[in-house]
Structures are given as structure tokens and as C-alpha cells.
Amino acid sequence: xxxxxxxxxxxxxxxxxxxxxxxxxxxxxxxxxxxxxxxxxxxxxxxxxxxxxxxxxxxxxxxxxxxxxxxxxxxxxxxxxxxxxxxxxxxxxxxxxxxxxxxxxxxxxxxxxxxxxxxxxxxxxxxxxxxxxxxxxxxxxxxxxxxxxxxxxxxxxxxxxxxxxxxxxxxxxxxxxxxxxxxxxxxxxxxxxxxxxxxxxxxxxxxxxxxxxxxxxxxxxxxxxxxxxxxxxxxxxxxxxxxxxxxxxxxxxxxxxxxxxxxxxxxxxxxxxxxxxxxxxxxxxxxxxxxxxxxxxxxxxxxxxxxxxxxxxxxxxxxxxxxxxxxxxxxxxxxxxxxxxxxxxxxxxxxxxxxxxxxxxxxxxxxxxxxxxxxxxxxxxxxxxxxxxxxxxxxxxxxxxxxxxx
Numbered sequence: 001x002x003x004x005x006x007x008x009x010x011x012x013x014x015x016x017x018x019x020x021x022x023x024x025x026x027x028x029x030x031x032x033x034x035x036x037x038x039x040x041x042x043x044x045x046x047x048x049x050x051x052x053x054x055x056x057x058x059x060x061x062x063x064x065x066x067x068x069x070x071x072x073x074x075x076x077x078x079x080x081x082x083x084x085x086x087x088x089x090x091x092x093x094x095x096x097x098x099x100x101x102x103x104x105x106x107x108x109x110x111x112x113x114x115x116x117x118x119x120x121x122x123x124x125x126x127x128x129x130x131x132x133x134x135x136x137x138x139x140x141x142x143x144x145x146x147x148x149x150x151x152x153x154x155x156x157x158x159x160x161x162x163x164x165x166x167x168x169x170x171x172x173x174x175x176x177x178x179x180x181x182x183x184x185x186x187x188x189x190x191x192x193x194x195x196x197x198x199x200x201x202x203x204x205x206x207x208x209x210x211x212x213x214x215x216x217x218x219x220x221x222x223x224x225x226x227x228x229x230x231x232x233x234x235x236x237x238x239x240x241x242x243x244x245x246x247x248x249x250x251x252x253x254x255x256x257x258x259x260x261x262x263x264x265x266x267x268x269x270x271x272x273x274x275x276x277x278x279x280x281x282x283x284x285x286x287x288x289x290x291x292x293x294x295x296x297x298x299x300x301x302x303x304x305x306x307x308x309x310x311x312x313x314x315x316x317x318x319x320x321x322x323x324x325x326x327x328x329x330x331x332x333x334x335x336x337x338x339x340x341x342x343x344x345x346x347x348x349x350x351x352x353x354x355x356x357x358x359x360x361x362x363x364x365x366x367x368x369x370x371x372x373x374x375x376x377x378x379x380x381x382x383x384x385x386x387x388x389x390x391x392x393x394x395x396x397x398x399x400x401x402x403x404x405x406x
Contacts, residue, residue, distance in 0.1 A: 005050050006057075008032065013073065013125045018164035022075075022122035025051065051120060055083055076122040083120070128162055135169065142171045142181070146209065146256075153179055208273050209249060209256055215281055216246045220289040221263070224279040226271060235275065242271070243282060245292035248310045249273070252320055259313060260292075266299040268313065270320055315347035318374055321367035328371055329385035330362050331355055336381050340364070343374065361385065372396060 012031050017023045023031075029047055055075070060067045063079050071078060129137065141147060141155050156172045156179065172179050215222050223243050227235040244260040247268075251257075256273040282290040316325035329351075332340065335358075340348050344364050351361040364371075372392045375384045384390055 005046075006054050008035070009047070009050055009054060010125075013123060014127070015165055017123060017125045018127055018166055019074075019124055019130075021164065021166050022124045024121045025119070025123070028123065048120065051123070052083060052086065055120070072126050074124045074126060075120050077120070086120070125164070127164065129159075131163075131167060134159065134163055134167060138169050138171050142179075149179075153177070208276065208279060211279055212246055212258055212273065213249060216249070218281075218289065219292050219294075221245055221282045221292045222279060223282050224271075224276045227275050227277055235277070237277065244269075244271070245295075247292075247295050248313075250310045250314055252314050255320075257320060259310065261295070261298055263293065268298070268300055269322070270313075270317065272320075311345055312347050315344040316365050316367070318343065318366045318370035321370035323367050323369045325366050326368060327363050327365050328368065328389060330364060331359055331383040331385055332362060333381065334358055334360055339378055339381055368392075 009028070009032070012035065013023070013028060016028070016031050025047060028051075032047070055073060058072045059078070060070050062084075063071075063081055068079075075082070137159050138156050141152055141159070144152070147155070153172075156169075157177060160167065160169065160172060160174060168174075171181055212222065221243060223241060225237045226240065226242055227237050230236045243263055244258070245263065246258055246260040248259040249256060250259060250270075257270045258273055258276070259268055259270045261268055284290055314320070330340075340362065344366065348362050348364045351363060353361050355361045368389060371384065372389060373396075375382060375389070375393055376396060384393065
């Protein structure tokens with residue numbers, strides 16, 4: 001019964017208090033009396049003993065600055081180990097009841113201790129997540145393109161159940177159990193892939209991402225088929241089987257990509273996860289998972305003093321092109337750097353060379369093939385300075401002239 005009472009106290013304390021909203025024992029008792037199944041005659045003394053027992057069980061034995069984050073329930077005086085003083089007083093009272101005890105001396109000692117030992121109050125349950133962390137978790141679920149609307153509502157509801165009654169989010173109504181936004185408005189092209197029959201076992205993109213991430217964590221090699229779309233909007237298998245040492249999953253313009261290495265090669269390659277099917281962990285003749293080749297053993301990953309950087313890889317493979325990246329010079333207005341940052345992040349370098357008032361020269365390392373189309377897209381903003389790329393752009397302009405000029 002004592003265990004059941006402790007669970008009730010913890011559940012109610014978790015619900016009605018948090019770091020910013022302390023409660024007194026009287027308020028906790030009132031909340032318990034209003035709770036179905038809890039006797040209205042709950043004794044305050046019994047509650048106090050239950051709380052003391054809980055605090056001893058789930059908090060550190062003695063307070064230090066280092067173990068402050070380990071406290072699950074804080075209260076007024078926890079930093080002064082108030083609970084130990086209460087225990088001293090209890091022992092002294094027990095001693096006073098024993099035959100032959102110096103009652104007068106004990107009373108004086110009790111009086112001195114009692115003056116320093118107020119009751120346990122201002123209880124605050126310290127939740128697993130701060131409000132800011134709750135916001136981040138719920139936003140992550142809300143804006144995911146690989147979680148269905150029903151799953152979003154279920155997950156967000158469970159996340160919010162870990163918080164106190166004071167936590168509010170703009171994404172979810174706790175009273176109705178419904179989301180405050182249209183989950184179908186959070187849309188990416190990958191969100192429609194789950195119904196495509198090419199996926200063996202009905203694994204949707206979110207399931208595929210989880211499966212591949214587990215393979216990355218387990219450091220094993222995977223096999224899969226790669227597919228294309230046909231005129232009927234269906235994925236058609238290329239029939240070729242791929243093997244890959246998987247290293248990273250990245251999101252590039254709302255598409256999930258797996259970055260890895262094909263066995264026997266030194267370079268890295270990437271594959272759109274929503275175009276993959278029949279994904280499995282490869283096994284040897286004895287049925288054991290095949291271990292992947294460590295990325296540190298590849299020539300392409302040997303960068304002195306730095307770990308391999310997925311963000312850098314994406315900037316070097318503009319639009320996730322497959323050709324070999326190289327350094328390319330760009331002339332750009334000084335007030336248009338957002339264009340560069342949108343596509344290359346922080347991976348560009350401003351030259352010291354002057355190129356006229358209001359302009360800068362910058363270098364990027366990226367796909368030569370893809371930057372041709374990027375430069376044409378932003379023709380009114382940027383100018384490519386690399387002569388080989390300029391020639392490719394001229395060729396593309398001629399082709400457009402032949403196609404649309406008449």
C-alpha cells in the first residue's frame with residue numbers, strides 16, 4: 001500500500017508542479033483528495049512521511065553542486081540537506097521517549113534544531129525535458145515529412161504527457177487531444193512514397209531511414225535496389241543490386257540521402273532513400289552480418305586534423321550531383337551572400353582580390369556540372385569566373401536558343 005501511495009504522490013506531483021511552479025504539501029494533499037480513488041481522509045502526517053521516503057529514494061543522499069542536476073524533486077532547503085535535519089529531530093524524539101533519557105537536554109537540542117528545520121515545502125518535480133526541449137521535440141515531430149498525421153498526434157500527445165499541466169505548445173490542444181495545425185500542410189515529396197508497391201514489406205521512407213540508421217550504428221554493410229519513376233508515377237526497379245558501406249544520412253532540399261562507399265572503391269557516393277527498395281543487411285556465408293569498411297580507411301576521407309563533414313559533402317555536391325567537385329570562382333554582389341549561404345552553407349571563401357565596387361570574388365568547391373545550371377538560375381545575380389564553366393554555360397545557352405529561339 002505504501003508503494004501505491006508513493007506512486008500516486010509522484011504522479012500528481014509530476015502533473016501539478018515543475019521547475020517554475022512549486023506546490024506545498026497542503027496543495028498536494030488537496031490535489032490527491034480531488035483525484036478519483038484517493039480517500040478524502042488522507043492524513044497530512046502520512047503524506048509527509050510518504051514524501052520523505054520518496055525524496056530519500058530518488059534524490060542523491062547528500063547535496064553537492066555537482067549532483068544538483070540529479071535531483072528529481074527539489075524543495076525549499078534541499079541544498080542544506082533539510083531532510084537529514086528532520087531525521088535528527090525524529091531520532092531525538094524517539095530517544096526522549098526511552099526510559100532514563102535526559103529529557104530536558106533533549107528538549108533544548110530539539111528546540112535548537114527545530115528553529116533551523118522548517119517543514120518540507122515548495123516541492124518541484126524536475127521533468128525529463130525543459131520547456132525549450134519539449135518545444136524542440138514537438139517541432140521535430142510536427143515538421144517531419146515521414147510521419148503520418150495520426151502518428152504525429154499520438155507522438156506529440158505522449159511527449160506532452162511527460163510535462164506538467166503548465167506546459168503549453170502552439171502545435172497541440174491538450175484539452176481536445178488534437179493538433180492546432182494542419183499536418184498535411186507539412187509536406188515534402190517523400191511523404192507520398194509509403195504507398196508505392198515497389199517497397200518490399202511496405203516499408204515507408206521513415207521506416208527505411210530508421211533501418212538504414214540502425215545499419216550505420218551497427219557498422220554493417222547493406223544491399224538494395226535503386227529505382228526510377230515511370231510515366232504512371234510508379235517506381236520501376238533498375239534490376240541492378242547495389243552494395244554499400246553506409247556512413248551518413250543527410251537531408252538535402254527535403255530529400256533524405258544515404259552517403260556511403262561501394263566496396264572496392266575509394267570515393268563516396270550518395271543515393272536518395274525514397275528511391276531505394278529491398279534494403280537489407282548483407283550476410284556472409286555463415287549468416288553473420290558483413291562489417292562495413294571504416295570511413296577512416298578511405299582515401300577520400302583522409303583530411304588532416306578534421307573529421308569528415310556531411311555538410312561540406314553536400315555543398316561540394318550541388319543538387320547532389322555525381323561528378324567530382326573542384327574549386328570554382330564566382331563574382332557576386334556584396335549584398336547577395338544569402339544566395340551563396342542557401343546553397344553552400346559556410347563552405348565558401350572570399351578572395352582578397354578586388355573586383356569592382358559592390359562586388360566580391362568567392363571560391364566554392366562543388367560539382368562543375370551542377371553549377372552550370374545553378375549559374376543560369378541565378379544569372380541576374382552571380383557570374384562564374386571559371387573559363388571551363390563559362391564555356392559550358394555558353395553551350396547551354398546555344399542549346400536553349402536552338403530550342404526556344406524560333
